[in-house]
Structures are given as C-alpha cells and as structure tokens.
Amino acid sequence: MSNTSGFSISKPVALWNKPIKADFKELFKSLGKGVIDGVLGKWEEVAKDAVEATAALGLAAAPEEVAWLLIYRSLVEAIVSLVKGNQELLFEKPNQSDLELLCDRLNDSLVSIELRIDQDFFRRPKNLPILEAIKTAFANWLKYFSVNEAQALTISHRLPTYFVFALHEEWAKHPEKYACLKEELDTPFTQANEREQSWQRYLAWLQKQVEEPMLLEAFGLKQVYVPLHAYLKQKIGGKKSEEFERRVREDKKYQRVVLDLEIELEAWLEKGDRNDAIRVISGGPGSGKSSFAKIFAANQAEKGKIPVLFIPLHHFEPSDDLVDAVGNFVRDDGFLRHNPLDKDKGDSRLLIIFDGIDELAMQGKIATEIAQKFVREVQRKVERFNVRKTCLQVLISGRELVVQANISDFRQSQQILHILPYFVTEYERNNYIDDRNLLQQDQRQIWWQKYGNASGRAYDCLPEELNQDNLTEITAQPLLNYLVALSFDQKKKFPTDGNLNAIYANLLTAVYQRGWAGYQHPAIRGIEEKDFVRVLEEIALASWHGDGRTTTVRKIEAHCEQDNLNNLLKKFQKSTKLGVTRLLIAFYFREIGVEEQEKTFEFTHKSFGEYLTAKRIVREVRLIHKKLKDCQNDPDEGWDEREALKRWAILCGLSHIDQYLFNFVVDEMCLQNASDVSNWQQTLCHLISFMLRHGMPMERLTPRPDFQEENRQARNAEEALLAVLNACARVTKTVSKIQWHSPEAFGTWISRLQGQRVHISPDVFCLNCLSFLDLQGCILFFKDFLGANLKGANLKETNLKGANLKGANLERANLEEANLEEANLERANLERANLERANLKGAYLKGANLEEANLKGANLEEANLERAYLVRANLEGANLEGANRKGAKF
Incomplete structure (x- = not known):
C-alpha cells in the first residue's frame, strides 16, 4: 500500500x-x-x-x-x-x-x-x-x-x-x-x-x-486553567536566622522548595526511575488537585508517549489486590477492552493517576485505615511491576489531612508535592526557597484575564474591588476564586469579610434566579428559593450519611420523608422531569449512573456538599433550641432533652464530622444573629451536660441498630455536639460553661471521643474543638492533648500533671493555679496565657511561646525552658530554681 x-x-x-x-x-x-x-x-x-x-x-x-x-x-x-x-x-x-x-x-x-x-x-x-x-x-x-x-x-x-x-x-x-x-x-x-x-x-x-x-459556563477547564506551582520539602542545610527558625518552628528540619508542578512531574515521568515511581499531590479543598490531575492526564494523552489511566477514587472500589480493582474499574468504565495491569495482556508502560485519596470512604467517614491499606497495596504493586525496568508509575492526589496521615508510607521527601495558591504574599515568600522566582507572579491576574476572554466579561486582571487583603486567602485558591468570580458577576453586594459561606449563599441565590437578562427558566417556577435550598440541604445530608459525595434518589426520598418534605420533593422532581436537573441543581451534583437499580448522583465538588451539610446542621441547632424553649413554656409543646438528642443522633450519628465540614459550620455560625448563636451555645452546653448524665437516647432510634453500630453512632453524635458548641464559642468568644457532674467527667468523655491514636500526627479532630471551654477543676492528669486547641479555655485549678500538651494552642487560656507538673508543653503556644501561681515544676517547655504570659508566682523549678520565647512575660515572684534557660529569650 x-x-x-x-x-x-x-x-x-x-x-x-x-x-x-x-x-x-x-x-x-x-x-x-x-x-x-x-x-x-x-x-x-x-x-x-x-x-x-x-x-x-x-x-x-x-x-x-x-x-x-x-x-x-x-x-x-x-x-x-x-x-x-x-x-x-x-x-x-x-x-x-x-x-x-x-x-x-x-x-x-x-x-x-x-x-x-x-x-x-x-x-x-x-x-x-x-x-x-x-x-x-x-x-x-x-x-x-x-x-x-x-x-x-x-x-x-x-x-x-x-x-x-x-x-x-x-x-x-x-x-x-x-x-x-x-x-x-x-x-x-x-x-x-x-x-x-x-x-x-x-x-x-x-x-x-x-x-x-x-x-x-460556555467554557471548559482548559480555557481558564493556570499552571500550578507547588513545593517539596527538603532537609535544611546550613544555619538559618533566629526569625526564620521561630516562624517555621513546627517544620524546622525542612525547607520548602518551589517548583512548577507540571514541569516537575513531566521530568519525573521522563526519568522513569523504577525506584522512584510514586508521586503524591497534596492540597486543601479547592486547591486545584483534581483540575491539575485532569489537565495533566489530557496533556500526557495528547503527547502519546505513555498511556495514561485516570481514576477518580470516588468511582473506585479498592480491594486487596490492585490489579483486580483496576480491572473492575476499566470494565465498568467501558473504554478499555483489557486490564492494563494484567500480567499477560497488560501494557509495557503505564501511568495511573489516582485522584482523591480522601474519597476512599466507608460508612460516611474518611477511613484512614482504607487509605493506608490502599497506599501500601499501590506501593507493593509498583515494586512488583518495576522489578527489572519501569513499567508502572503512579500519581496520587488527596486532601492534606489524609496525605498527612499516610506520610510515613512515603519515604522519600520529594514524593509529596504540596500545591501552592495562585498568590503568596511577600511576607510568606520568606518561608520558601524560590530560585526561579515563581512566587513573584500573581497568577490571579492571569486567571482573571483568561476568564474575561472565555466569558466575554472583558476582565484583563483581578478587579480592584476584589484585590483586598481580607480576600487574598479566598481569591488565591483556584476553586474559591472561581466562585468569587461567579458571585461577583451577579452584580450583587459582594461579601467582603472573606466568609466562604456568604459566597456560597450568593451562588445559591444566583443559581435559583439565574438572571440571563431577566429570563428565568420555566423549570424553577413554582419552587420558592427557600424550598430549593432546603431540598439541596437534604440531598447533601443524604450524601454525607453515605460516602460524602454520592447518593441515590431512594436515599434522598427517605431523608425527605423523615423530615416531612415529601410534598416539596414531589414539586422538585416534577421540575426535574422537564430535563433540567442540571439547571435546578446547578453545579452542586450530577447524575453519574445506577446503584442497586437506583439513579446515583454525585457532588461535582465535595466542598459544595460540605457547605450544604453545614447549613443543614445549623438549621437543626436552631430548631432544637426553639423546640426545647417551647417545651419549657408548655410541657405539651416542643421537645424534651431526650427527643432533642434523638433528633441530633439521627442527624449526626451516621457520619463523622471532620475538620473540613467543621470549617463550614463555623463560617455558617458567623452569618447568624450573634444573640441567637449565644443562646444556642447555652442550649448545647445544657444538652451535653444532660447527655453525660443520662447518655445518648439511642434506644429511641427506629430501627434500632445493633450494639456496636449504636455505640459508633452515639460517639459520632456526641463529637458533633462538642464541635458545634465550639463553633458557637468561636463566634461569641465566650467560655462554654458545661455542668460537669464529676471532676473526671470531661476526661472520660474526651478519651472516648479521641480513641486510640493510629499515627503520630497531631490532627485528632475532637481535640481541635476545646477552645473557650470551661474545664475548671477537672482532673486531666497524663491526658493526651497533643496539638489540642485550648485557646481561651478556662483551666483554672485544673489537674494536668504529666499531660501531653506538645504543640497545643493555649493562647489566652486561664491556667491560674493549674497543676502542670512534669507536663509536656514543648512548642506549645501560651501567648498571653494566665499562669499565675501555676505549678510548672519539671515541665518541659522547650521552644514554647510564652510571649506576654502571666507567670506571676508560678513554680518553674527544674522546668526546661530551652529556647522558650518569654518576651514581655510577667515573671514576678516566679520560682526558676534549677530551670534550664539555655537559649531562652526573655
């Protein structure tokens, strides 16, 4: 031929x-x-x-x-x-x-x-x-x-x-x-x-x-995508300044080296080192992990040098054998007619991109064990495939907390690449090694120019109204920057306080109204905005009770029936039959397939589901407060404490609240009336006190779970009570006064919520929810408070002898006359804390921040104050006999 x-x-x-x-x-x-x-x-x-x-x-x-x-x-x-x-x-x-x-x-x-x-x-x-x-x-x-x-x-x-x-x-x-x-x-x-x-x-x-x-929008990701920067950690060589050491104290053994993410990964692919065949991309919600993974996969596919298999992990069923799991995925996906990892039929060279390791979920919570097991199975298979030459390279992306939990499995420092925002302030740049001056570039300007061209809105840079210091953190993040653009384009009063939930709320309204020059789609006529939002909240709740992202029509119907929303859901479904599901639910979720003969939907971005779930949780707090008040005024009306706790168990028992969802709850609380939040704070204190005396009324659930599941759900609901109480306290800045029925009640409870650590990381969620908590006189000796947030807490006369408070935040905490004998306070933040007459005998305070702390009359005998920061601290009458003050700054 x-x-x-x-x-x-x-x-x-x-x-x-x-x-x-x-x-x-x-x-x-x-x-x-x-x-x-x-x-x-x-x-x-x-x-x-x-x-x-x-x-x-x-x-x-x-x-x-x-x-x-x-x-x-x-x-x-x-x-x-x-x-x-x-x-x-x-x-x-x-x-x-x-x-x-x-x-x-x-x-x-x-x-x-x-x-x-x-x-x-x-x-x-x-x-x-x-x-x-x-x-x-x-x-x-x-x-x-x-x-x-x-x-x-x-x-x-x-x-x-x-x-x-x-x-x-x-x-x-x-x-x-x-x-x-x-x-x-x-x-x-x-x-x-x-x-x-x-x-x-x-x-x-x-x-x-x-x-x-x-x-x-009319445009796709490719039209507005801006290449991302990232950093990897390398061990620090040479002596750094004292200011540098103090500012990066928590990570002082490493320096952050800035790089172009795509160029770095292309070089890694090109090198093809069989002993270095795994890379991990770490970033927060909306940092651009998935967008980069898609763009990188598409670009490599177009180059055609190495076949690329892109696997969103929320569509992936992990199993004991990675080859079988990949085979099931490609079979269900329908494109490839063979398993690319099959020993006899596989490809000689392959790149697999696993997107979203945090999506490996079970029973509504991130299962650390599943993620760890998955990572180790990937490592085993990569080693097996690459015995003689490089056949398989793997790129994994995930949220920071889950990557951090698996950090011990990534032995080489360059394996983990941390995504950087579009913009890094001049002050923050001092924390990085940036030989190529990549951080000098404000990538927000590039994005807005691309967005202006693609949308026809004629932006040539970040609008001046948005180029404000209090909005930098939001506009610097890819997803949030885009949401800001959508909200800003609605020509409404833009929230300039940086509250993410206010921006999401603007978008909900914009989606509902969807102006289009005064045109409103007929599908949303007859459905009020409050009903539109209410159904979306219930869909989000159904997803949270599942795997955090997906749900089915049957599960949505069950949730709506439970909350007497049947008629509202029927109106909603009637509209969706017009073929405008994508309009009604906008970008919050999309249909992805069938599960157990039921249509399955997923949130396009997990953050949208978390935002809507947070709104639903705050709605329930408001309702519980009202019903308890009604019952106090008339015993035949409202709910008693057991009924309120039962409702709370139904809402928050099935799934574990995590830091990401909690952040949305805090932001939602910030949008509420301040006096309402203060009242809710008191109500939640009362409910916790009642619960600790009488227990969660799990026997009222229908159907009632078996004992093990009942205990798991009770624990989740209790932790959610503590978390939402803390969200209220962060808004009011007042101490939450729970009536503890005994001095050891809190210690027993926090041990139950905390459970056994499975890794060294300080990120135990419940320990981040202890700020502004009244713990006066509690017995907490030898307790594990590693990395705990006790900011503004009342710890007066509390017994913390031998407690592990390493890296804990005790800023402005009241530790007057507290017993901290032999406690570990290494690198703890005690700025402006009241330690008057506290017993710190033999305490380990190496590297602790005691700036402006009140140590009047404190006992620091034989305490280790090496490299502690005590500038402007009050040491009047303090006992420093035998204390190690080497390198301490007074």
Missing part, C-alpha cells in the same frame, strides 16, 4: 439516482427546532433525522462516500454534544422562517469545501480543514440564540476536540461500515487493533474532559 494513498471527497449529491440529504442545513434546523420547542434533554432524537439521512451511505462501496459518512456522523455527534452541554445558554427563541434563512446561509458557506482524506487526517484529525469553516458557521448559529460572541466562539472552539472523540466513538460502534477505509489508508488509526483503538478512544475522551463546560 502506498504511503501517499488518499483521495479527495466532497459532499455526495446522489447515490443510485437517490437524493442524499447529508447537509448541515438539516442539522442546524433540527437543533434549532429542538431549542424552540424546548425538547432540551432529548438531543439524540433532535438530530436523528439529520443523521438518518446519511444511512444509505453505509451501503456504498466507494471509500470517499464512506469517509463522508464517518466525518458527517462524527461532526453531528460533536455538535449535538456541544449544544446539549450548553443548552441553558440558548434562551432566545427565533421564529421558524428566520431559522430557515439562517440554516440556508450556513449550509451555503460549507457547500464548496473539499475534503481530502489521507494518512495525515487520522494522525491529526483536529486539522481537518472543514472544521474551521464549521466552527465559524456553528458560532454564527449560536449567536442567533442570543449567546454572546465570546461564548459562541468559546463553545465552537471546543468542536475539534469533541469531533476527535466522536470520531473514535463512531468507528468503535460501527467498525464494519468503515472496513474499506482500512484497505485504502495506512495509518496508526486505521490499522490499529482492537486494543490500540480502545486506548485511542480513551485518550480522546481524556482530552474531551478538560473541554467540557464548567458549571453553567
């Missing part, structure tokens, strides 16, 4: 004297009619006539006619997919005669274009000349439906990527129709075997993913 083989084709006008209506006029007319008639979710049927008009070509023997069939069908599928994905933007309804005229003009502009199909087409199908002409025609069609010019160009710009994916899909579905092209053309595409074709199809899908529209 000649290497120069090929043939020119043009749109056929007849076949066996039968007219062929394979023209774009029919396609544009069908799509336009679909928009006008409000067909919405049935785009496959809308374009059916246009596609079926070419069906006879499948019987043709001429390769040029078959090639036209392949191209036309692929173009139809690509355009339909683009319209379907952006249907909410098409709200203008032109009349039928105007549409007819438009379609005639568009078709005329395409009639004279000649196509040439040769080897180059299948190697680089994006370069097909007709695509540019169709992009222009398609953009003009979109503008006819009042899509602005920037949006129309952005949508049509994605056509080549969608076309390539559709080309692979069409070939895979109907290989027999295109068999003759294999004989005419000698290309890697046409001569690929079934396995190679499945890889080509999958890699085209990866590239399409980053082009798909973000939320309700």
Whole structure:
C-alpha cells in the first residue's frame, strides 16, 4: 500500500439516482427546532433525522462516500454534544422562517469545501480543514440564540476536540461500515487493533474532559486553567536566622522548595526511575488537585508517549489486590477492552493517576485505615511491576489531612508535592526557597484575564474591588476564586469579610434566579428559593450519611420523608422531569449512573456538599433550641432533652464530622444573629451536660441498630455536639460553661471521643474543638492533648500533671493555679496565657511561646525552658530554681 494513498471527497449529491440529504442545513434546523420547542434533554432524537439521512451511505462501496459518512456522523455527534452541554445558554427563541434563512446561509458557506482524506487526517484529525469553516458557521448559529460572541466562539472552539472523540466513538460502534477505509489508508488509526483503538478512544475522551463546560459556563477547564506551582520539602542545610527558625518552628528540619508542578512531574515521568515511581499531590479543598490531575492526564494523552489511566477514587472500589480493582474499574468504565495491569495482556508502560485519596470512604467517614491499606497495596504493586525496568508509575492526589496521615508510607521527601495558591504574599515568600522566582507572579491576574476572554466579561486582571487583603486567602485558591468570580458577576453586594459561606449563599441565590437578562427558566417556577435550598440541604445530608459525595434518589426520598418534605420533593422532581436537573441543581451534583437499580448522583465538588451539610446542621441547632424553649413554656409543646438528642443522633450519628465540614459550620455560625448563636451555645452546653448524665437516647432510634453500630453512632453524635458548641464559642468568644457532674467527667468523655491514636500526627479532630471551654477543676492528669486547641479555655485549678500538651494552642487560656507538673508543653503556644501561681515544676517547655504570659508566682523549678520565647512575660515572684534557660529569650 502506498504511503501517499488518499483521495479527495466532497459532499455526495446522489447515490443510485437517490437524493442524499447529508447537509448541515438539516442539522442546524433540527437543533434549532429542538431549542424552540424546548425538547432540551432529548438531543439524540433532535438530530436523528439529520443523521438518518446519511444511512444509505453505509451501503456504498466507494471509500470517499464512506469517509463522508464517518466525518458527517462524527461532526453531528460533536455538535449535538456541544449544544446539549450548553443548552441553558440558548434562551432566545427565533421564529421558524428566520431559522430557515439562517440554516440556508450556513449550509451555503460549507457547500464548496473539499475534503481530502489521507494518512495525515487520522494522525491529526483536529486539522481537518472543514472544521474551521464549521466552527465559524456553528458560532454564527449560536449567536442567533442570543449567546454572546465570546461564548459562541468559546463553545465552537471546543468542536475539534469533541469531533476527535466522536470520531473514535463512531468507528468503535460501527467498525464494519468503515472496513474499506482500512484497505485504502495506512495509518496508526486505521490499522490499529482492537486494543490500540480502545486506548485511542480513551485518550480522546481524556482530552474531551478538560473541554467540557464548567458549571453553567460556555467554557471548559482548559480555557481558564493556570499552571500550578507547588513545593517539596527538603532537609535544611546550613544555619538559618533566629526569625526564620521561630516562624517555621513546627517544620524546622525542612525547607520548602518551589517548583512548577507540571514541569516537575513531566521530568519525573521522563526519568522513569523504577525506584522512584510514586508521586503524591497534596492540597486543601479547592486547591486545584483534581483540575491539575485532569489537565495533566489530557496533556500526557495528547503527547502519546505513555498511556495514561485516570481514576477518580470516588468511582473506585479498592480491594486487596490492585490489579483486580483496576480491572473492575476499566470494565465498568467501558473504554478499555483489557486490564492494563494484567500480567499477560497488560501494557509495557503505564501511568495511573489516582485522584482523591480522601474519597476512599466507608460508612460516611474518611477511613484512614482504607487509605493506608490502599497506599501500601499501590506501593507493593509498583515494586512488583518495576522489578527489572519501569513499567508502572503512579500519581496520587488527596486532601492534606489524609496525605498527612499516610506520610510515613512515603519515604522519600520529594514524593509529596504540596500545591501552592495562585498568590503568596511577600511576607510568606520568606518561608520558601524560590530560585526561579515563581512566587513573584500573581497568577490571579492571569486567571482573571483568561476568564474575561472565555466569558466575554472583558476582565484583563483581578478587579480592584476584589484585590483586598481580607480576600487574598479566598481569591488565591483556584476553586474559591472561581466562585468569587461567579458571585461577583451577579452584580450583587459582594461579601467582603472573606466568609466562604456568604459566597456560597450568593451562588445559591444566583443559581435559583439565574438572571440571563431577566429570563428565568420555566423549570424553577413554582419552587420558592427557600424550598430549593432546603431540598439541596437534604440531598447533601443524604450524601454525607453515605460516602460524602454520592447518593441515590431512594436515599434522598427517605431523608425527605423523615423530615416531612415529601410534598416539596414531589414539586422538585416534577421540575426535574422537564430535563433540567442540571439547571435546578446547578453545579452542586450530577447524575453519574445506577446503584442497586437506583439513579446515583454525585457532588461535582465535595466542598459544595460540605457547605450544604453545614447549613443543614445549623438549621437543626436552631430548631432544637426553639423546640426545647417551647417545651419549657408548655410541657405539651416542643421537645424534651431526650427527643432533642434523638433528633441530633439521627442527624449526626451516621457520619463523622471532620475538620473540613467543621470549617463550614463555623463560617455558617458567623452569618447568624450573634444573640441567637449565644443562646444556642447555652442550649448545647445544657444538652451535653444532660447527655453525660443520662447518655445518648439511642434506644429511641427506629430501627434500632445493633450494639456496636449504636455505640459508633452515639460517639459520632456526641463529637458533633462538642464541635458545634465550639463553633458557637468561636463566634461569641465566650467560655462554654458545661455542668460537669464529676471532676473526671470531661476526661472520660474526651478519651472516648479521641480513641486510640493510629499515627503520630497531631490532627485528632475532637481535640481541635476545646477552645473557650470551661474545664475548671477537672482532673486531666497524663491526658493526651497533643496539638489540642485550648485557646481561651478556662483551666483554672485544673489537674494536668504529666499531660501531653506538645504543640497545643493555649493562647489566652486561664491556667491560674493549674497543676502542670512534669507536663509536656514543648512548642506549645501560651501567648498571653494566665499562669499565675501555676505549678510548672519539671515541665518541659522547650521552644514554647510564652510571649506576654502571666507567670506571676508560678513554680518553674527544674522546668526546661530551652529556647522558650518569654518576651514581655510577667515573671514576678516566679520560682526558676534549677530551670534550664539555655537559649531562652526573655
């Protein structure tokens, strides 16, 4: 077969004297009619006539006619997919005669274009000349439906990527129709075997993913993506300044080296060291982990050097054997026809990207054990596959807390790459080694310029209204910066206090109203905004009670029935039947499949679910306070304490509240009336006191769980009580006065909530919820308070002898006359703490911060004050006999 083989084709006008209506006029007319008639979710049927008009070509023997069939069908599928994905933007309804005229003009502009199909087409199908002409025609069609010019160009710009994916899909579905092209053309595409074709199809899908529209926008991730910076930790070499040492005290053995994340990982791939085949990306919620993972996968797929398998871990079922688990994933995914890790059929080189290790969840909480087991299984398999040469490299992403919990399994310092925000302040840059001056760049300016171009909103930099110090932390984070942009564009009063929940609330309102120049979608008529939000909260709760991200219609219905929301849910479901689920629920969740014959939904971003769950928790606190007050006023009304605690167990028992959800609860509390939060704080103190005396009323649950599950749910509910009480206290800045029924009651309770540590990390959630707590006179000797947050707590006369308070935050805590004999207070923060007449005999205070602390009359005999910071501390009458003051700063 000649290497120069090929043939020119043009749109056929007849076949066996039968007219062929394979023209774009029919396609544009069908799509336009679909928009006008409000067909919405049935785009496959809308374009059916246009596609079926070419069906006879499948019987043709001429390769040029078959090639036209392949191209036309692929173009139809690509355009339909683009319209379907952006249907909410098409709200203008032109009349039928105007549409007819438009379609005639568009078709005329395409009639004279000649196509040439040769080897180059299948190697680089994006370069097909007709695509540019169709992009222009398609953009003009979109503008006819009042899509602005920037949006129309952005949508049509994605056509080549969608076309390539559709080309692979069409070939895979109907290989027999295109068999003759294999004989005419000698290309890697046409001569690929079934396995190679499945890889080509999958890699085209990866590239399409980053082009798909973000939320309700016309553009995709690729159009606004800004390359991320990251840092890795290296051991510090040489002596650093005292100021540097003090500021990075918690991490003083390492320095943070800044790098370009994609360049670093590409170099790691290129090097292909079989003994260094695992990398981990660590970052907080919305830091860009998943976006980077998708972009990196798409870019590597386009380069074609190494096959890439992208696995979102919330769609992955871990098992004892990684090979089996990956095999199940690719089988369910439907693209690859083989297990790429199979010993006999596997690929010689492979990169697997596991996105979201924190998504490995069980019974509604992050299962540290599952994550650790998964990491170790990955390590075992990587070592096994790479015995002789590098066959497998693995990239894992996850939230900081889960990565931190598994840090002992990553032995090499360069294995973990920590994502940096778009902007690092000049002061913070001193904590990094940045030889390439990457941190000098404010990437927010780049993002807003890209966003302005893609959205047509003409931003060329971060708006001045948002370029404020109190908003830096938000605008510097990729996801939150985008949410700020959406909220800012609504032209509403923008929350400038930096409260994330206020921004999410703005977005909820914006999604509900979705202005579109005064146009409101008919699907949301009849549903009030408060009802819209209420149902979303219940969906979030159902997800939290599951795995944190996904849920089913049945579970949502069960939650709504439990809270008497049946009629509201029916109204909601009636609207979704119009085919606008994506509009109603906006970017909060999407349908992903079927579980136990039930439709399954997932939150597109876990943070949205956490925000809505926090709103639901605060709503319950408000209700509990009201019902208890009603009962006090009239015993026949409201709830007593047992009923209130039962409701709380139902709400918070199934799942463990974690730091991320807690942060949203705190922010939600900040948005409430201050006097209400103060009242709720007192109510929660009363409930905790009652619960500790009488226990959680788990016997009232229907159906009642077995003992082990009952105990687990009770513990979760109790911890949530403590956490939400602490959220109130952080807002009011007042001490929570719980009536402890005995001096050891709190110690016993916190031990139950804390459980046994499974790693050295100080991040035990319940210990972060002890600030502003009244613990006066409690017996807590030898307790584990490693890294605990006791800021502003009342510890007067508390017995903390031998307690481990290493790294604890005791800022402004009242430790007057407390017994801290032989306690470990290494690197503890005791700034402005009251330690008057406290017993600190033999206490270990190495590196502790005692700035402005009141140590009047304190006993510091034989205490270790090495390198302690005691500037402006009051040491009047303090006993420092035998104390180690080496390097201490007074």
